[in-house]
Structure formats: C-alpha cells, structure tokens
Amino acid sequence: MLIKETMTCRKLKRVGLRGINNLVLLFMTILIPFALLIALSVTKTSVDFDEIRQVRRQPLKADETNYVSPNIRQDKYFPAFPSEKSNGSMQLLTGTRLNGGRSSGRLKLKQIYNLVVKGNAYQQVKGNREYEPAQRERKLPKVIIIGVRKCGTRALINMLSMHPDIVQPLNEIHYFDFDSNYAKGIPWYLNQMPLSSKHQITIEKTPAYFTSKKTPERVRHMNASIKIVLIVRQPTIRVISDYMQGALKHKEKQKKDFSELVMDNGEVDKFYRPVQTSIYCVHLDRWLHYFNRSQFHIVDGDALINNPYKEVKLVERFLGVSDYYSPDNFYFNETKGYFCLRWENSSRCLGENKGRRSIYPNVSEPLIARLNEFFGPYNEIFYNQTRRRFKWETS
Template sequence: MSPARTESRRGCVRPPHFDILWLPKAALRSVENDPSDCILVVGVSRPKMALTIMTVILVSLFLTFHMIYDSALNSLQTKTVEHPRPPILLLSRRLYPAASRRLPQAIIMGVRKCGTRALLEMLYLHPMVQKAAGEVHFFDRDDNYNKGLEWYRMQMPHSYPGQITIEKSPSYFVTSEVSSSRTYSCHECQRETPVNSAGARYKSDIRLHPVEGQRSHCLPALPTPPPKSFEQLALFPNGSINEAYRPLAISVYHNYLHRWLEVFPREQMLIVNGDLLIEDPVSQLQKIERFLGLEARIGTHNFYFNETKGFYCLRNETSDRCLRETKGRRHPRVDPEVVSKLRRYFGEHNQKFYELVGEDLGWPEE
C-alpha cells in the first residue's frame, strides 16, 4: 500500500457531536482491494445517555401496551357488568389513570318539562363533565333501588379522575308522588307537565283514553268520550281550581322542596331559573360551573340562535346541533282568563317557594 493511500485511510474524520466511532480500515487490516476508506464501528461512547434513551423507549412501549390493555379491559367490563374484572397492572394505573364508572357527583332532580334535558346537554359541552345516557330512576323506583349502589354505579358512563358525572331524573323532585303512581301508563306519565313558571308551560293537547277491557259480544261498544281540554281538567265546572289535577299539584314546588331541605343543606342545592336558561343560557351555565367547582369553559361560542326553532342550539369544536323536535317546542294557546286565574292561584305558593330558595324568580301573578 502506498504511503499516500495509507495516510488517506488514517485521515478519516469522526463527525462532531456523534457518539459513534469512525476508524480507518487499515486499523482492522482490511483487504487491499476494498474501495471504501472508512468503516463504522457500532458502539456507544456515552453509557449514561444510552441508558436514558433505552429508558425512554421502554417507557413508551410500556404506556402503549397499557393503553391497549385499558381499552380491552373497559370493553370487557361493559360486556360483563355483573362481574367486572379488577385491574391487573396496578403500578401502571398510577402512572396512567384509566377511566372507570363512578357514582354521580351531581344530580339534576327536576322538574319535569322545565328544561332538564337541555340543561344536561348544555353542561355536557364542558370537557370535565360526563353524563348518564338516560334517566336512571334509582331513588324513586323500588325495583331499581333494591339492586343496590353497584347497579346504580354501572349505569354511569366511564369518566377520568377529576371529571364530574351527572345524571338527571326529574321525578326525583316529587319522589313520594312518583312512588305511588307507578301503574300509570307511559301516556299518562307524558301528560304530567308542571304548569307553574309564569304560566308559560300549559298544555291543552292532552288526550285521555279509557283502559281497554274484554268487549262483550252482547253489548255494543261504547263510544270513546271526546278528549278534555286543559281548561276542563284544570278547573271545575264552577270555575274553581282543581288542586288535585296532577300537573297543578306537582307545580306547588314548596311542598316538595321542604322535604329535600330536611335532608340536604341549602348550600348543596342550586336552583336554576328555567326561563333565564332559555333566554340567556351562558349566564346560567357559568353560575352552575362555579357551583360545581369547574373551570369556566362554556361560553357564547357554544351557542347559536336558531331562528326557525326560536331557541338556542348547541355548538362544539366539531359540530352544531339542536335538541330533538319535542324539546323547546312552542306550547299551545290557553284561554287567557284561565292563565290569569292560575297565576293568582300560584302567587301565594310561589312566594313561599321564593322564601325557601332565597331568591325571587319574578314569575308574574297577573
């Protein structure tokens, strides 16, 4: 080998700032006819850095497999509700907490037909809120209550630590009434509409149908009586208020709030004005965020006014949507004289309710 060739091989330069070693081939007694001048020797010159890199790689692989495990475990728990599997990787759950079903930390307990579904959907815009899919009816139905708290917990959605789970069952507010009327048909339950709140929620399209029995072959079938209007159901023929009419009875809110205040302190309950929720949802939701201890995240960017429907619809980062057609609907016209009479009737009851909640909601009495 010529001296110049040898000098060229010995002059191989190691790139700066790299932990790899470049050597002249002559140092390894390379064959003469190999055209390459230098070879790369695989090795590490900084053991601590190598250890750090290996640690990062192993932790990344560990977390990846853990995420796959969590997904499979949650899917399995959903299918085996009665016998959920306990976690296997206890250490990993400390490093990477998994979602689980938790008992609700807040409950929307009433009242019917006053915007409970709308309120729940609005709160669900908050990233730290999870909601039950439907009305659970745990506390007001013996058949559900007897299944125990574990059954109740399994009706809740998966949530992460720090998130708040909320369920809503409006009939909780009138629990004793609901427990004595479970034989009502679904149609009968649908017409239990509170008529308070400034007389804005009256219905006059109620239909009553007799229970069908076995028809006699000897007697002709009796004709179905014409449906009664709201006015006929709310008032007696002499014009006095039918206080036993259920939609009126469950609208005397102070009768039911008394029972709740015997169990829960006032500061654990938040009264939301349904009328303001319709007119200015953001202000009411900010009030609820503070009550629940949540960071303020819901704002005007989450709503837009639908001119066709006449109320606010919801908006998030990915889509816009309104509640289904049965929500936010305009209520039928009621005889103004009946409305005035009912407002006077509820005036005294509303004042008692204001005293209990410590707030005048401003429902008109005339």
C-alpha cells in the same frame, strides 16, 4: 461376521438420527423465541411507554364496560364486582386496548422477552405507576338534577355534557323513585353510571325525583353531601307544557281539553298532577328536611331559554368544575326558535317538539290569570325557601 457388521451399522445410524433430531430440537428451541422477539420489535403491536400513556386520554372500548371502581366498598352490602378481564396482559401487549397512537421509544428486546415468554406483561406494566393504564371507573354521582319536569332539564343536561369534566348516563335512571329499581341496590345503580376518569364528576338527571316523597331520604342515605340542581319555570307555563306532553303522547285517551282538566267547579284543581308539580314549595320543603340550602342550586328555566350562557356559567361555578363555556358555545336557531349548542366542529339542537309555542293549546287570558293567581301564594313561599325572587307574576 457380516451379520454383526450390519447390526453395528444400524445401531450407528440410529444413534446418528437421534443426535440429529436432538440438534434440530435444540436449534428450534433457540430460534423460535428470537424470531418472535424480532417480529415483535418491528411490528406495530409491540408495547411502548408512550402508547401506554396515551390510554389516559382515550375512551375505553365497549368490551371494557363491565369494569367498576375498586374503591367501592365490597362487603355484604356491596357484593364483589366484575374486575378487569383475565387476558388484560395480552390486550396491553398487542395494543388492542391502546386505540392507536404513534410510538417513540419501544421496549428493549429483553423487556419484550419478559413480557411474552414469562407471561408477566400486565404485572410489569401495572407495577410502574408512571406507565399504569388510566383507570376509567364507574362512580356514584356527586350531583343530581332532580327536576322539575318540563322546565328544561334535557336542555340543561345537554349543555353540561359539553363540559370535559362532566359525564352523565344516557337515560334517566329512576333509581330512587322506582321501588323495583331501588330494591336492586347500590351496585345496580352504580352499574348504570358511565365510565369516567379521575378528574370527571358524574351527574344523574331524573326529573321525577323532585315530586317523589321517598326520594330525598334515599338520596341522603347514599350521599348526605351531594349537590342538587333544581330547574324551575313560570308555574302556569310549566302546567301547560306538561299537559301538552301528555296530550301528544296519549292523543286517543285524551278526551278533555286543558280548561276541563285544570279547573274543577270554577276552582283550580290542585289534585291535577301538572298543577301539583308546579307547587314547588311543597316538594322543596320535603328536600330541605334532609339537605342544607347550600347544597341546592336553582336554575331559572325561563332565563335558560333566553340567555343560556349566563345560567350555565352559574351552574359551572356551583359544580366547581373548570372554566369551560363561552358565548360562542350557544347560537340562536331561527328555524327552531331556540338556542342550540356549538363546540369545535359540531353542533346540537333539541328535538323537534322543543321550544315550539305554536303547539300550545289555545288558553284564554282569564284562565292564565286565574292560574297565576292560584300559584301566587305558593310562589312567595318558594321565594323564601330559595332566598331568590323570579319574575313570574309578569310572565
């Protein structure tokens, strides 16, 4: 009898322990989600609508640079591109993609519960266009600065980069003139472009495009309506500047002086590459075969040095972007000897080797006159092509 009572007590204890365990599990199942909801509601990492709107005005972080436009056609010519990372919902939720910003009006507990527990944070936010994160994307350029080399392309792109509606790659791409790059296709070219917002236009600058025979047709194949910016300088000055860049870069290899390279048996050597580049009409004729004259804007590189504001405003108008530049954005640096840029609390100047005429070789006046005479007929053709005259004869 005693043995039966003992066994009964043991059974009752086991049943009691199981019941207690079940109660504890039930309690934890209810308590943990509510604790999580309360923690999310008071921490800075919770999602709010104002922070999502803030994304539209903030640059994406480095880990998002693989995103490309969904508008680019994807077929056998355009392979599938990488899309947004799969953990985008949690990035949105925790604020790792929101780059800070104050909150005003947080999501309700029920909404947070749906975002966290049901795991549909990204879908719920993205489904409402009002709160959709800004899609910064890589876009093919609508404008290309094709040259001319040593005419101020770097100065021009620096000035244009100040504009809030303009973005550009950090480096020259050489997509259309390098066969090895062109063989990689449009997806590779697109991936070299910077991320941009919907209202921004992308500009690419590679001065070597102007003299490349293959480039005009290739550019037209990509975009027949593209806008083209060409910047030119007085041809003789451009030749001297081109020579100096090569001389400074290859001091040991450069054994001939300027006069020996530019002249051949008493005549200007038209096969000397710096001279070839300054015969603008030959190269422009190739471009005009594929594009209308209205698609070009010619920048006077000499005027850009002396009055950058006027020239940049003309480019701004040609591009069709918002009115942004003012005379206050440019100031003359007495030490460097050329204009520098200024905006808000920042300023920027070109490198030390820019704008210094003191580094030019000693070129005799008869040689300069001979070069000016040589370029004269070519300049007349160029004036007719552009329907614009430059004061190069008196330079």
